[in-house]
Amino acid sequence: MIVYFKTMRTRDDEKQTALFKATIKVVNEIGFATSSVSKIAKEAGVSPATLYVYYKNKDDLLVSTYIDIKQDMSRVLLAGFDPDGPLRDIFKQVWVHMFDYISKNSSYFEYAEQFANSPYSQLVDKREVEKYFEPLILVLQKGIDQKIIKDVNFDILKAFIFYPVMMLANPKHCQDFETSQANIETAFGLAWDAIKL
Amino acid sequence: MIVYFKTMRTRDDEKQTALFKATIKVVNEIGFATSSVSKIAKEAGVSPATLYVYYKNKDDLLVSTYIDIKQDMSRVLLAGFDPDGPLRDIFKQVWVHMFDYISKNSSYFEYAEQFANSPYSQLVDKREVEKYFEPLILVLQKGIDQKIIKDVNFDILKAFIFYPVMMLANPKHCQDFETSQANIETAFGLAWDAIKL
Amino acid sequence: MIVYFKTMRTRDDEKQTALFKATIKVVNEIGFATSSVSKIAKEAGVSPATLYVYYKNKDDLLVSTYIDIKQDMSRVLLAGFDPDGPLRDIFKQVWVHMFDYISKNSSYFEYAEQFANSPYSQLVDKREVEKYFEPLILVLQKGIDQKIIKDVNFDILKAFIFYPVMMLANPKHCQDFETSQANIETAFGLAWDAIKL
Amino acid sequence: MIVYFKTMRTRDDEKQTALFKATIKVVNEIGFATSSVSKIAKEAGVSPATLYVYYKNKDDLLVSTYIDIKQDMSRVLLAGFDPDGPLRDIFKQVWVHMFDYISKNSSYFEYAEQFANSPYSQLVDKREVEKYFEPLILVLQKGIDQKIIKDVNFDILKAFIFYPVMMLANPKHCQDFETSQANIETAFGLAWDAIKL
DNA sequence: GATGAATGAGTGTTCATTCAT
DNA sequence: CATGAATGAACACTCATTCAT
Known part of the structure; x- marks a missing residue:
């Protein structure tokens, strides 16, 4: 024992x-x-x-809280994740999950956003957090290989399929945006237009 | 003298x-x-x-510094701005100016980003800051009217033509992304694909 | 042990x-x-x-200290207080106790005086402090009813039986006054002449 | 010149x-x-x-202001002063002048009171200030010599003919006391009873 | 004579953290 | 395990005063 x-x-x-x-x-x-x-x-x-x-100390408190949230978030985002389904559906599902998560746990999301943009973020091993979302990256690569998604720098792709959703969901930045089903699908349409070949 | x-x-x-x-x-x-x-x-x-x-006090120091940067940034972004040119060229020029600004004033940009994501941002009258970038919004509206740009919520459009560039330029989020001319044009391509009809 | x-x-x-x-x-x-x-x-x-x-803070420190002193003072002033004895004796006893207190706790008294004449005094609920000295007021009223003491405004009576003793005991105001037993009795004589019918 | x-x-x-x-x-x-x-x-x-x-400095400002007020006050108090009139009338006139002064210059009086009970008072040469009121002391002495006023320590006399009026006029201490003509005469009655033989 | 700018020394208060219980 | 008490160091800010103009 x-x-x-x-x-x-x-x-x-x-x-x-x-x-x-x-x-x-x-x-x-x-x-x-x-x-x-x-x-x-x-x-x-x-x-x-x-x-x-x-x-252990204040930093540990804040960092641990952030990591716990990120872990929780990835679990929800990837719920029912099927890497072999149609690419568009995979990403659309993630968008919907994301909005669901944010609607139901807005305070968690708010904390995570604030943390990621504070200097405390330097204390986190980014690769560890990214690991939680790795399956999505793999799917992205598959899309490139299958010539469904543009073959550009990964950061560029991420900038169009992950960040806009965070912005839109962040009431700090988008007070007017309503997280209705229609709006979410519309927004996803733009994201897909951006990355698809 | x-x-x-x-x-x-x-x-x-x-x-x-x-x-x-x-x-x-x-x-x-x-x-x-x-x-x-x-x-x-x-x-x-x-x-x-x-x-x-x-x-006047600490808040005033931090807020004033932010506003001064934003003002400076808008001046550069809108340099040579011609609202009557081709829409795609207008936005492309803004992307280029943005990257230029960030390359040459990375510390200003970094400060502004950190500020906007801190609680201090609540102390700023958002409309005042948005005023600096109003010409861009007007052009966006024109694009919609001319059926060049998708007729969707403004926040959605902004999330695809303004925020990705900020992410990509932010070394905090994209350590790998190289701000080369080629990369910038590629990235802009995705943005345009996202918003164009 | x-x-x-x-x-x-x-x-x-x-x-x-x-x-x-x-x-x-x-x-x-x-x-x-x-x-x-x-x-x-x-x-x-x-x-x-x-x-x-x-x-809790500086104000609390200063106010609490004042109230503690006032409480202590009232305890001593009213020691052996017998509301049914002869009126003159009651007040004389208070005078003597007062001088005793001041002699033995001159620093407490000095603090209280300075406090009462500073703006901090506004932070004290006067009625709470006056409550400590209420028995004396009741005796005063009894004296009026029994036609031993002049039937005038209470503030006037207080101004002649309480304040002069404070002045005389205050070295700041009366450097020459010696708090001898004889002097105290003499002074009390004037106070009594002032208020008695 | x-x-x-x-x-x-x-x-x-x-x-x-x-x-x-x-x-x-x-x-x-x-x-x-x-x-x-x-x-x-x-x-x-x-x-x-x-x-x-x-x-010259802050102390000078506060002290000078105090002295100026005291000088002004003594001028008013002793207006029409006739050292050869009846003693009782002399003192009564002073009481009336005092109340008049306080009514019309309550802020001056308030400042002086606060000053006298603050540590700044140590910076003032007391004898200089007392000089302004010397005529009153001389009259007091005359009263003693003529066996009209009790032959007791000067501080005791002052405690009964000068201080009660200050207390009564000080709204800080006597919020209820109304400075009506009747009240003033009543109060003076007690003062006179205290000091007269 | 009048002043805006400048500052070292101080203000009241809260901080993250430790420690004996 | 849980905690109230304790603290040196830091906080944002104001002070009385001086000085060049």
């Missing part, structure tokens, strides 16, 4: 969850610049000292 | 510029969350108290 | 007392206008941050 | 008066502790630097 004294601890899942949610809530409400460990602890209903039982 | 380079006790453009540049440098290096008035003042070579001669 | 004089990490009466005394000492020495949280903390031998464990 | 370069200066009486009034206004509104040279200068409509043309 292996016991991780330092990394596993007692797992009072209730407190862990409370801290996770408190972190997101506080950061979304007042931003990274003014968020503090004690405010988050108070929101979670625990002592600041207790927070340090679950997280 | 006598030229007073330094009119010692009169509001000092040199100091103002030093503060502007120091703000961008410090924020880019350590992020909004850990940037402080004293660090910025030290970088600018003035006393923290002096900073308050030029800016 | 083991006695823990200091229960190190439990809210510390010793520190509370040290802060109380330091506040009085510093304010008496340099006045409200130049007293600062850090000076008081240093005098108390704690970190400025520690002060905020015991008090 | 003598010219005092340092002490007399240009005498822009308008600015001098503006500073005098601004000092009183600001101090009365926000208290000594938070009053600052720049706030006072702004209220007076001059630059902080200009203030230093008229006053």
Whole structure:
């Protein structure tokens, strides 16, 4: 039997969850610049000292919260993922999942966006996060090989099929955009026109 | 002819510029969350108290710096702007100017991006900033009227012709993308495919 | 038998007392206008941050200290208070207690006086403080009813039986006045002549 | 012709008066502790630097303002002063003048009270101020010699004929007391009963 | 005489973190 | 495991005052 004294601890899942949610809530409400460990602890209903039982330090708290969200998000995005179906349908499904996720977990998404654009993002190993979304990249490559998708730099493709959806879903940037089914399909149409050969 | 380079006790453009540049440098290096008035003042070579001669408070410093950059950026983007030329050429010119600007003023751009995604952005009157880029919106509308551009929600169009370029130019998100002339034209091709009818 | 004089990490009466005394000492020495949280903390031998464990902020520190003194003072003034004794004796006893208190706790009294005449006094609920001295007011009313004391506005009576003693005891105003037993009795004689019918 | 370069200066009486009034206004509104040279200068409509043309420093500003008020007050108090009239009438006239002064110059009085109870009062030569009121002291002595007034310590007498009137007139201490003619005469009655033989 | 600019020293307060309990 | 208490260091900001103009 292996016991991780330092990394596993007692797992009072209730407190862990409370801290996770408190972190997101506080950061979304007042931003990274003014968020503090004690405010988050108070929101979670625990002592600041207790927070340090679950997280090594403030950076660990913020980074872990981000990674947990990203993991959760990728799970939802890739739900029912079938790499052998029609390419267009695959990406369309991802768009829909994405909008679903954002509608139902807007606070998670908001946190992730804010984190990714803050200097804290430097503390994350990007490749680890990208790994979660690897299946999509593989499909993209397949589309190129099959001459369905334009054979251009990957960053360019990503810039047209992943980022616009994030922008549109971000109320900070697009207050007017309504995440209706029709709008989502329309938007996806542009994305597909952009990348398809 | 006598030229007073330094009119010692009169509001000092040199100091103002030093503060502007120091703000961008410090924020880019350590992020909004850990940037402080004293660090910025030290970088600018003035006393923290002096900073308050030029800016009302920290928020004013950060917001003013952002607005100044946006203004500067719009000036460059719209240089040689001819609303009566061919639509595709207009937008292509903007892409090129954008990449030029970012290449030559990467730190300005980086600051603006970080600012726009921080809670400080709430302090800015968005309409004022959007005003700088209004001519582009008008051209977009013209394209729709002339049935050259898809008749969809403005936010969707913006998400495909303005945001991808920002992503691609942002080294934070696209470390691999090379801002070569060829790459830029390729990328613009996708944007145009997305929005054109 | 083991006695823990200091229960190190439990809210510390010793520190509370040290802060109380330091506040009085510093304010008496340099006045409200130049007293600062850090000076008081240093005098108390704690970190400025520690002060905020015991008090919400500077105002709370100064106001609480004042109220504590007033409470203490009223306890002493009313010690052995017998509302059914002869009126003159009651008030004379208060005068004597007052002088005793001031002699033995001149710094407390000095602080209270300075506080009451500073703008900080606006932060105190006057009725709460007056409550401590209510028994005296009731006796005053009884004296009026029994036609022993002049039937005039309460403020006028207070101005002659409470304030002169404060003036006389205040070395700031009366450097020459010696708080000898004889002097105190003489002074009380005038107070009584003023209010008695 | 003598010219005092340092002490007399240009005498822009308008600015001098503006500073005098601004000092009183600001101090009365926000208290000594938070009053600052720049706030006072702004209220007076001059630059902080200009203030230093008229006053040596902050202390000088506050002290001079106090002394000017005291001088003004003594002038009014002793108006029509006749040391050879009946003693009771002399003091009664002073009471009336005092109330008049306070009614018409409540802000001056308020400033003086706050000043006298602040540590700044230590900067004033008390004897100089007392000199203004000397005639009253002489009359008091005459009353003692003529066996009209009790032969007790001067401080005691002052505590009963001067301080009660200040208390009663101070809205900070006596919010209920109405400065009507009747009330004033009643109050003076008590003062006289206190000191008369 | 009058002033806007400048600043070192200070303000009240919060920070992330540790530690004894 | 959980915590209230403690703190040095930092925070944003204001101070009284000086100085070149």
